[in-house]
Amino acid sequence: MAPPLSRRFLLRAAALAAATPAIGHTATGRAAATVQEAQAVTAVPTAWTVQPFALDDVALRPGLFADKRQLMLDHARGYDVNRLLQVFRANAGLATGGAVAPGGWEGLDGEANGNLRGHYTGHFLTMLAQAYAGTGEQVFTDRIGTMIGALTEVRAALRRDPAVLSVAGRFGTAAENVRGSYQYVDLPAAVLGGAPAITLSAWVRPTHDANWARIFDFGDDNTRYLYLAVRNANGVPRFAVTTGGPGGEQGLDGTAALPLGQWSHLAVTIGGGTGTLYVNGSAVARNTAMTLTPAALGTLANNWLGRSNFATDPVFAGAYDEFNVWSRALGAAEITELQGARAADVSAGRGDLASYAFDETSGGTFADASGRGLAATLRRTWGGPSHPGFLAAYPETQFIDLESRTTSDYTKVWAPYYTAHKILRGVLDAYLATEDARALDLASGMCDWMYSRLSKLPEATLQRMWGLFSSGEFGGIVEAVCELHSITGKSEHLALARLFDLDRLIDNCAADTDILDGLHANQHIPIFTGYLRLYDATGEARYLDAARNFWGMVVPHRMYGIGGTSTAEFWKARGVIAGTISDTDAETCCAYNMLKLSRTLFFHEQRPQYMDYYERALYNQVLGSKQDKADAEKPLVTYFIGLTPGHVRDYTPKQGTTCCEGTGMESATKYQDSVYFRAADGSALYVNLYSPSQLTWAEKGVTVTQVTSFPREQGTTLTFGGGTSAFALRLRVPSWATAGFRVTVNGGAVSGTPVPGSYFTVSRTWRSGDTVKISMPFRLRVEKALDDRSLQSLFYGPINLVGRNSATSYLQLGLYRNAGLSGDLLPSLTPVSGKPLHFTLGGTEFAPFFEGTEDPTHAYFRRSEPRVILGDSDSGVTNPAKPDGTTLLDDIWAGAPFTGKGALVSRVRSTVDAWVSAGLLGRTDGQTVIRTAQQATYAP
Structure with a gap:
């Protein structure tokens, strides 16, 4: 009798299944299902005739994959997760503890105004979850706990009104405005009092050098206003007042930039037609033709500290200590006095129009000490979330903007639902790894929030949104939502998954009509894995048909030899391979998502070509995308893998936090996820990949240990342990295994003829100690570009061999000389002693693509055999x-x-x-x- 399933296994199986749960739950409006409810969800899709094992059921043993993984595990152990949390905490107005967000796409200063920030944090959580599943090391759960705790605090802070972040000030306490919080101080309309003369005084400590951030801005719009900017276009402070817009400004410009991270005192006086700007007690600018005063402006609608009346200007980042407004122009001596003490302690006294000391240590209001009772309020420029489940590292404005957007502009809206997917996936994986109910609550809340937005939109709006390049990209969110639904059982979650239907894509692919030319590749590949999960949940055949046919439009018609696809992130016409060779081929995310799609298709239909592709892309592009080098700061994963002659791989693209580095972290911690599958009824074990590993098949009470140095070894050995169990062992016979595939059990040959591109079955009652040996000799062969048969890539068994040569034109190679009667081209090459899978030909060394070096490589060469x-x-x-x-x-x-x-x-x-x-x-x-x-x- 098989041992009972563990609770952890049931949870994992449920999530992987993405199925309608066995125990239904009606919508209750709760933020999340309880852990007890999640435990009850054990169903797997009836459509899945084959199922995966959980990551912790398959242990990697020493070898190529374990070596690559170790580099990423070291990175995961050492990287400061507070850096990833910085943008989330800032968005919620929380203290960031001095953490510095990583560069590239993840920080506020990243590409396109940092509009993708938060995505990398989700990837990192998934990596940690997988690392824990694969190793059981406590360090990974500790780090997950830190991140989930912080994200829970962030969501709680976003749900409530902004609260003051009190820090040490110039004299006492000060109010910190964290960069990225989009917070400002809103003053009552009467603050300027219509005074004919005025002094405005502030202590500020700026923390960022953005131009045009306002210390204060009082105005109606872009026409009538009075402001003081930390920096103008020349990087120095500027005061201006106008009733006629920018062209009518009367201004005062400073002479030097304010230092970052230090307190500076600024004051502006207007009186008797003269305006003066003081910095740290010194008059740095004077305008004797200053005719405009607050009296000329009248009562203004927007009276802000830290926010501009020009919507595109940045919010002030830094701290305030004392802001005073007097209804007269203070003299130079009075301004000097303000340098050494609070206003209340010098001759000027507190401002009679307004006076804020910023001594508050909690809440969201600031008391006015002027006697006028003009209490100020801390606000966000974007108000707040539309639903309490909202969680992001930036305001909800990108999601709102997308709903009316008809064209893409990633500096304004850059794939917000893609970013939401990465965060959702990360917190969901955190829950599956640690059973932390907070993570499940975060995931469920995010889906509740998305449903609350998207369910209100017309169908035409949704179709337009999802059809937009970049802005409408939503990654694998459908898959994640379906997996969450299998846990919570909330009907809204399944309904949410269906709101991401992109009908034009689904319908054309279901009809096997190829419309991929010109589409953004990685925007669309992960969609189909999600649609397969919708097929599981709904039974609608169009989802399965579309996914199956889509796969066939990519493989082999848009596939490079290494298994990758896309050029500069896009697809070109079907069958064009040689015509798309460039430095921007094979975006690494595309390979990651094609692997996910291939394995999920295999769960439905055991077509060997899915796992043939899986082996190709995994052993070549995915392994080769990870540099064979340790780094504490970056995961060292490629974005593109250029296939032009002499290309050198870039393992630190765009400062190290792109989508591909995110998926690269995930790939390197789940290498074992498809080595073995099991038949849904337990009747068979599929061995898909030949990789050193140990499987624990709990239901059968058996272990299978695979010992091999494949692909450096041309075969493998499987040894059974544990109890006795009868099932069919299905061994994948790779399509490249044309030199034979021989199987013995306990030393005896197994009858039958293994056919390349199929599975070879050995059925018996397996006992502890049974040993299966597999021999699969490699041959050297070429694969020809579909559109230019003279442009070829070289393969030895499953491994793409690349020439290491700095030439920037295609190498000219002849291979038929000395070819064996078997068709093996290997006799044309000379093995390199002591370096497995390394050869030389014509003075060039050929090495496996999977070696993550910075050598110039030639993945394609030009076939040249001028004579017979x-x-x-x-x-x-x-x-x-x-x-x-x-x-x-x-x-x-x-x-x-x-x-x-x-x-x-x-x-x-x-x-x-x-x-x-x-x-x-x-x-x-x-x-x-x-x-x-x-x-x-x-x-x-």
Whole structure:
């Protein structure tokens, strides 16, 4: 009898299933299901005839994958997660503890105004969850707990009105305005009092050098206002007053920039037609033609500290200590006195129009000490969330803007639902790894919030949104929402998943109509994994049909040899490979998502080509995208993998926090996720990948230990442990395994003929100690670009071999000389002693693509065999070619493997006759080729 399933396994299985739960729950309006409810969810999709194992059921053993993973685990252990939380805390107006957000896409100063910030934090959480599942190390759960605790605090802070962040000030306490909080101080309309003369005085400590951030701005709009900016376009303080917009400003400009992180005192006086700007007690600017005063402006609607009446100006970042307004122009001596003491303690006294000391240590209001009772209020420029479940590292404004947007502009809206997906995925994975109810609450709340927004929108609006390049990108959010629904059972969550239907894409792909040309690749690949989960939950066949057909539009029609796809993030026309070779090929995220799609399709339909592709992309692009080097600050993962001749991989693109580095962190901590699958009824175990690992199959009470150095070894050994159990062992026979695939059990050969591109089944009752040995000899072969058969890539078994050569033009290689009767091209290469999978040819070293080096590489080469050479003999005859690039030698060797020399000569004769008949080869040259074939000596 199989042992009972653990609670943890049930939770994992439920989430992976993304199915309608076995125990239904009606919508209750709660923020999340309880842990007890989640425990009850054990259903898996009936559509899944094959299911995965949880990450903690499969342990990586020493080898290629474990070595790559170790580099990422070290990074995960050491990176300061407070840096990732900085933008979330800032958005909520919370203290950031001096943490500095990472660069690139994740910080406020990142590309496109940091409009994607928060995405990387979600990736990091997923990495930590997977790292814990794969290793069981407490350090990863501790780090998850820190992050989930902080995000819970952030959401709570966003739910309530802003509260003062009290810090040490110039004299006492001060009010901190964290950069990225979008907070400002709102003053009552009567603050200026219509005074004909005035002094405005403030102590500020700026923390950022953005131009045009306001210390104060009092105005109606962009026409009538009075402001003091920390920096103008020249980087110095500027005061201005106008009743006629920017062109009518009467101004005062400072002479030097204010220092960051230090307290500075600024004062402006207007009286008797003269305006003066003081910085730290010194008059730095004077205007004797200052005719405008507050009296000329009248009562103004917007009276702000830290916010501008110009919507595109930044919010002031820094701290305030004392802000006073007097209804007269203070003298120079009085301004000087203000440098050493509070206003209340010098001759000027507190401002008679307004006086704020910022001594408050809680709440969201600031008392006015002027005697006029003009209490000020701390506010956000964007108000606050539309729903209490909102969680993000930026305001909700991007989501709001997207709803009316008809064109993309990523400096304003950059894929907010994509970012939401990464955060949702991260907190959901955190829950599955640690069972922390707070993480489930965060995930459920996020989906409640999204449903509250999207369910109110017309269908036409949703279709327009999701069809927008970049702005409307939503990544794999459908998959994550469906997985959450399998836990919470909330009907709104399944309804939310369906609100992301992009009908034009679904309907065309379901009809097998290829519309991919010109589409943004990674915007669309993860959509289909989500649609498969919707098929599981709804049974609607169009989702499955669309996903299956979409996969076939990419593989092989838009696939490079390494398994990657896309050029500069986009797809080109079907079948165009050579015509798209560039420095921006194969975005790494695309490979990550194609792997997810392939394995999920396999759960529904066990087509071996899905796992053939999985092996190709995993062993080549995904492994090769991770640099073989440790780094505490960056994960060192490529964005693009350029396939141009002599390309050097960039492992630190865009300062290190792109989408691809995020998915790269995830890939490196789940290498074991598809090594083994099981039949849904427990009748079979699928061995998909040949990787050193140990499977614990709890339901069967057995372990399977795989010992191999594959791909440096051309085979593997499986040893069974535990109890006795009957099931079919299904061994993937790779499509490249044309040199044989031999299986023995306990030393005895297994009958049957393994067919490349299929699964070979061994059925028996397995007992502890049973040993299965598999031999799968590699052959060297080429794969030809679909649109240019002379442009080729070199493969040895599953491994793409790249030339390491600094040349920036395609290498010219001939490979038929010395080719074996088996069709193996390996005799043309020379092995490098002591370096497995390394060879030389024509003075160039060829090495596995998976080696994460910074060598200039050639993933493609130009095939060049100008003469017909067979074995060790040169016929002297020019090697002719057909219009599509296929040469005579290509046609001859397409008949390999040959049972012997006679079979090869026969193939040469029939091929020559066909080419002569077609007018592609002269009869005399043809006879010479046949004689050469008869005289040559060949390798086996």
